[in-house]
Amino acid sequence: MDSPRVANLAALLRALREGPLSRTQLATRCGITKAAVSGLVTELSERGLVRAAGVLTGGNGRPSQLVELCGASAHGLALSIEADRFAAVVVDLNGRVIAEEAESADVPALGLHRGMDELALLAKRVLPSDGSRPVGVTISVPGLVDSAAAVLRFAPTLRWRDAEIADLMAARLQLPADAIAVDNEANLGAIGESVAGAGVGVRELFYLSGGIGVGAGLISAGSVLRGARGFAGEVGHVAVDPNGDQCPCGRAGCLETKAGLAAVLRAAAPPGDLLHDPALGVDGRVALLRERVLRGDRRAATAVLELGVALGIALSTVVDVLDPDVVILGGYFAELGAWLVEPIRIELAARPLGTAARCRVEPSPLGTSAPLRGAAHLATERLFADPTLIPLVEASV
Amino acid sequence: MDSPRVANLAALLRALREGPLSRTQLATRCGITKAAVSGLVTELSERGLVRAAGVLTGGNGRPSQLVELCGASAHGLALSIEADRFAAVVVDLNGRVIAEEAESADVPALGLHRGMDELALLAKRVLPSDGSRPVGVTISVPGLVDSAAAVLRFAPTLRWRDAEIADLMAARLQLPADAIAVDNEANLGAIGESVAGAGVGVRELFYLSGGIGVGAGLISAGSVLRGARGFAGEVGHVAVDPNGDQCPCGRAGCLETKAGLAAVLRAAAPPGDLLHDPALGVDGRVALLRERVLRGDRRAATAVLELGVALGIALSTVVDVLDPDVVILGGYFAELGAWLVEPIRIELAARPLGTAARCRVEPSPLGTSAPLRGAAHLATERLFADPTLIPLVEASV
Structure with missing residues (x-):
C-alpha cells in the first residue's frame, strides 16, 4: 500500500x-x-x-x-447521523453528487442497533447499481470520535456511547471495516468547506458548527487538526458570559448556553410559541426564526444579535490562539449568517494588537450539507491515496 | 535545493x-x-x-x-532578545552546546539599532574560531513575528515595531539574510521542549510561556502551528476572571492581568517589597518568590495558587479546543511548576466529557532556556534539510 x-x-x-x-x-x-x-x-x-x-x-x-x-467508475458514500435525521450522499470520482436522500428519524429513540439498521437501508437505497464500484464510506456523527479506533465515544444528542459505528455498518453493508471511516460532523464540515465551500485554497480554517450543541473543526497547514485523542474542536464550553445561565457542565455562561439552538430559540420567542415545536425539526425552526428576523420581529432580531455577540466573544479567543485565515459559520449559524457576521467582526476588531481583525468571517455557502460534502470527499479520497483498492478489470486505454 | x-x-x-x-x-x-x-x-x-x-x-x-x-564540522547559533537581557548559544551538529553566554541589558532603552549592535558583539564572542563552519542563526524575540518576512511586527516589552531583525543581524555578522531566522520565543520554546524537554516524542503539544506577558507555542502533528500570519499562540487575552482587573486591551480579567509576572508579584507582596525591585531582574524576582513559597509565606503561596487557578481556567479552554497530549509550563511558570500543576489539573478535571483530564501537565524541564534550545535546533536544522549549504572541502572517508 x-x-x-x-x-x-x-x-x-x-x-x-x-x-x-x-x-x-x-x-x-x-x-x-x-x-x-x-x-x-x-x-x-x-x-x-x-x-x-x-x-x-x-x-x-x-x-x-x-x-x-473515469469519474463514473467508482463512488464514495457519505452518511450522516443527526439527532432527528439520517442522510446519505453518493459521489463519483469527480466529486459529483450522483444520488442523495435524507429521512427524518427519532434517533435517540431508535437506539444504536435499530438506528444503524435504518441508516443501512437508506444507504442501500442510494447506492448505484450501474457497475460503479464502492471506494469507501464515511459516516458523520455529532460527537466525540476516537478516530484511531473508529469508535464514537460519546454523542450527547443521540445518547450513544462507545458505539462501534464502523463495525456495525460494515456488517450491514458487507464491506470490510477498514473501508468505513467515522468522523465528527464539525471536522467533516471543515473538510467540506475546504473542498467546496468558503475554505477552498485556505490553509488555516476554523469551522464553527451550530446545532443543538456547538462544535468546531480546525484545519491547519491544510490538514484537520484532531489533537492527541481526536477530540480537538470542543468549543461549547468556552466562557462567554460569567453572569449567564448555568451550563450542565457546572460552570456559567458557556458558549453552548448562549449559542446552542434551544437557547437561541428560547431567547427569540416565549414558551409555547410555534418556534419551540419539535415537529418542525431543526431546519424548520431555524427557517421560521430567519423569517421572523427578516420580517422585523424585535425579539427574534435581538436574540440573533446576542447570538452574534456570544459567538464573537468565543471566536476572539479562538482567533487569538489559532490565527486562522477564515472563520466559517456552519450548521444553523449559516442560515443566520447575514446577521451574525457583523457583531462577530466587531468583537474581533476590538482585540488587542489588531491581529484578529484581519481574519475573514463568512457564513458557510454549503450550510448544513457541509459535513456530508466533507464525508463524501474523504470516502473517495481513499482511492486517490491507493488506486489498487479497485481491483483489475478488463479494459484498456 | x-x-x-x-x-x-x-x-x-x-x-x-x-x-x-x-x-x-x-x-x-x-x-x-x-x-x-x-x-x-x-x-x-x-x-x-x-x-x-x-x-x-x-x-x-x-x-x-x-x-x-562530524558533529564539530559546523555549528548553529541561537540568539535571544528579552526585555532585560541578551543571550547566545552555539551548538554543534549533534546538538551539543559548545558555547553560551548571556548579558544583562536594558533593551527598550538601547533601542533597535544599538540593541542589535550589542547582540552582534555577544554573538561574535561566542562563535567558534576552530574551523567549525556556520550553518544558520535563529533569533528568539518576545513578540509577533511575520515569519514569511522575518520581521518582528511588535514586541511590547521591547517597544520595537516592524523591526527587520534578520537583515540587521545579517549585516552585522556578514552572513546572507536567508541564513538568519527570527521566531517568537514561545514557538521556539515549544520546539525546544519537543527536541529536548517534556515534549520529546509528542505530536500534540501546548507550551505556555510566562514572562512579563504570557505567550504560547503550539505543536500539532509534529509541526509548529503558526496560523495564517504567524501570530498563533496569543493567549494573553483569554478571559479568566470577569470581575478581575482591567486589562490594557479594554476588557477585564484577561489571563495576562492574572498571570503576567508583574500581576503575580503584586499579589505576592505589598508595594515597596524587595520582590518588586527591578534590579533583581526577572529571574531574581522569581527565585525570591519561589523561596518565599518554600518558606511558607502565606501571601506568596496564595498568589501562586491563584496563578495556578487562572492558568487552569485559560488552559481548560485551550485543551478543549486543541486536545494536546501535554501542556508544558515554560518561562517563569516552570520555576513555580511544583505549585501550579495541581490547581491546573483540578480545573482540567472539572471539564465536561472528561476529555481534558487526560491531558498531561508538566513544568518545563528546560525552564527559561527552552526558547534558546529550540532556536539552536532550528539553526542547525537548515543543514539537515540541505547539506549543500556547507561547501566542498578536501577530506575523504
Missing part, C-alpha cells in the same frame, strides 16, 4: 482530477519518467479508473493521446 | 544523527540504492560533514566500514 508503485499510481490519478493530460504532461507533473508513466497508465486503465480522451495537438511536439479519469 | 540528490544527501545526514551506520544500513534506512549511497557519502565527506568510524562486524555479512556525522 505504501510501495513506490502505489504512490506513483496515486500521483497520476490525483493529477488527472484537474482534467485530461497526456503521458508527457503526467510525467512532468508527477516527476515520473515517461516510460514508467506508460506502464502505470496501463495499470490504471486495467483497473477501469482512466481512459483515452482525444488527442492533444499544437505546441512543437507530435500530437499526443490524452488520458482522463 | 529541492533536487532529489539534495533530498538524498539530507536523508543520509539525518539518519547519521542517531549514530554511526554502514553504507548498507544507510541504504536500507533511507530507501536509496547502495550504489547511490556510496557516491552520496563521498560527497558528504568532501563537504566535511561525515567521516569513517570503525568497522561493523558480526551478523552474517562481511565486515563493513561505518560512517559517522
Whole structure:
C-alpha cells in the first residue's frame, strides 16, 4: 500500500482530477519518467479508473493521446447521523453528487442497533447499481470520535456511547471495516468547506458548527487538526458570559448556553410559541426564526444579535490562539449568517494588537450539507491515496 | 535545493544523527540504492560533514566500514532578545552546546539599532574560531513575528515595531539574510521542549510561556502551528476572571492581568517589597518568590495558587479546543511548576466529557532556556534539510 508503485499510481490519478493530460504532461507533473508513466497508465486503465480522451495537438511536439479519469467508475458514500435525521450522499470520482436522500428519524429513540439498521437501508437505497464500484464510506456523527479506533465515544444528542459505528455498518453493508471511516460532523464540515465551500485554497480554517450543541473543526497547514485523542474542536464550553445561565457542565455562561439552538430559540420567542415545536425539526425552526428576523420581529432580531455577540466573544479567543485565515459559520449559524457576521467582526476588531481583525468571517455557502460534502470527499479520497483498492478489470486505454 | 540528490544527501545526514551506520544500513534506512549511497557519502565527506568510524562486524555479512556525522564540522547559533537581557548559544551538529553566554541589558532603552549592535558583539564572542563552519542563526524575540518576512511586527516589552531583525543581524555578522531566522520565543520554546524537554516524542503539544506577558507555542502533528500570519499562540487575552482587573486591551480579567509576572508579584507582596525591585531582574524576582513559597509565606503561596487557578481556567479552554497530549509550563511558570500543576489539573478535571483530564501537565524541564534550545535546533536544522549549504572541502572517508 505504501510501495513506490502505489504512490506513483496515486500521483497520476490525483493529477488527472484537474482534467485530461497526456503521458508527457503526467510525467512532468508527477516527476515520473515517461516510460514508467506508460506502464502505470496501463495499470490504471486495467483497473477501469482512466481512459483515452482525444488527442492533444499544437505546441512543437507530435500530437499526443490524452488520458482522463473515469469519474463514473467508482463512488464514495457519505452518511450522516443527526439527532432527528439520517442522510446519505453518493459521489463519483469527480466529486459529483450522483444520488442523495435524507429521512427524518427519532434517533435517540431508535437506539444504536435499530438506528444503524435504518441508516443501512437508506444507504442501500442510494447506492448505484450501474457497475460503479464502492471506494469507501464515511459516516458523520455529532460527537466525540476516537478516530484511531473508529469508535464514537460519546454523542450527547443521540445518547450513544462507545458505539462501534464502523463495525456495525460494515456488517450491514458487507464491506470490510477498514473501508468505513467515522468522523465528527464539525471536522467533516471543515473538510467540506475546504473542498467546496468558503475554505477552498485556505490553509488555516476554523469551522464553527451550530446545532443543538456547538462544535468546531480546525484545519491547519491544510490538514484537520484532531489533537492527541481526536477530540480537538470542543468549543461549547468556552466562557462567554460569567453572569449567564448555568451550563450542565457546572460552570456559567458557556458558549453552548448562549449559542446552542434551544437557547437561541428560547431567547427569540416565549414558551409555547410555534418556534419551540419539535415537529418542525431543526431546519424548520431555524427557517421560521430567519423569517421572523427578516420580517422585523424585535425579539427574534435581538436574540440573533446576542447570538452574534456570544459567538464573537468565543471566536476572539479562538482567533487569538489559532490565527486562522477564515472563520466559517456552519450548521444553523449559516442560515443566520447575514446577521451574525457583523457583531462577530466587531468583537474581533476590538482585540488587542489588531491581529484578529484581519481574519475573514463568512457564513458557510454549503450550510448544513457541509459535513456530508466533507464525508463524501474523504470516502473517495481513499482511492486517490491507493488506486489498487479497485481491483483489475478488463479494459484498456 | 529541492533536487532529489539534495533530498538524498539530507536523508543520509539525518539518519547519521542517531549514530554511526554502514553504507548498507544507510541504504536500507533511507530507501536509496547502495550504489547511490556510496557516491552520496563521498560527497558528504568532501563537504566535511561525515567521516569513517570503525568497522561493523558480526551478523552474517562481511565486515563493513561505518560512517559517522562530524558533529564539530559546523555549528548553529541561537540568539535571544528579552526585555532585560541578551543571550547566545552555539551548538554543534549533534546538538551539543559548545558555547553560551548571556548579558544583562536594558533593551527598550538601547533601542533597535544599538540593541542589535550589542547582540552582534555577544554573538561574535561566542562563535567558534576552530574551523567549525556556520550553518544558520535563529533569533528568539518576545513578540509577533511575520515569519514569511522575518520581521518582528511588535514586541511590547521591547517597544520595537516592524523591526527587520534578520537583515540587521545579517549585516552585522556578514552572513546572507536567508541564513538568519527570527521566531517568537514561545514557538521556539515549544520546539525546544519537543527536541529536548517534556515534549520529546509528542505530536500534540501546548507550551505556555510566562514572562512579563504570557505567550504560547503550539505543536500539532509534529509541526509548529503558526496560523495564517504567524501570530498563533496569543493567549494573553483569554478571559479568566470577569470581575478581575482591567486589562490594557479594554476588557477585564484577561489571563495576562492574572498571570503576567508583574500581576503575580503584586499579589505576592505589598508595594515597596524587595520582590518588586527591578534590579533583581526577572529571574531574581522569581527565585525570591519561589523561596518565599518554600518558606511558607502565606501571601506568596496564595498568589501562586491563584496563578495556578487562572492558568487552569485559560488552559481548560485551550485543551478543549486543541486536545494536546501535554501542556508544558515554560518561562517563569516552570520555576513555580511544583505549585501550579495541581490547581491546573483540578480545573482540567472539572471539564465536561472528561476529555481534558487526560491531558498531561508538566513544568518545563528546560525552564527559561527552552526558547534558546529550540532556536539552536532550528539553526542547525537548515543543514539537515540541505547539506549543500556547507561547501566542498578536501577530506575523504
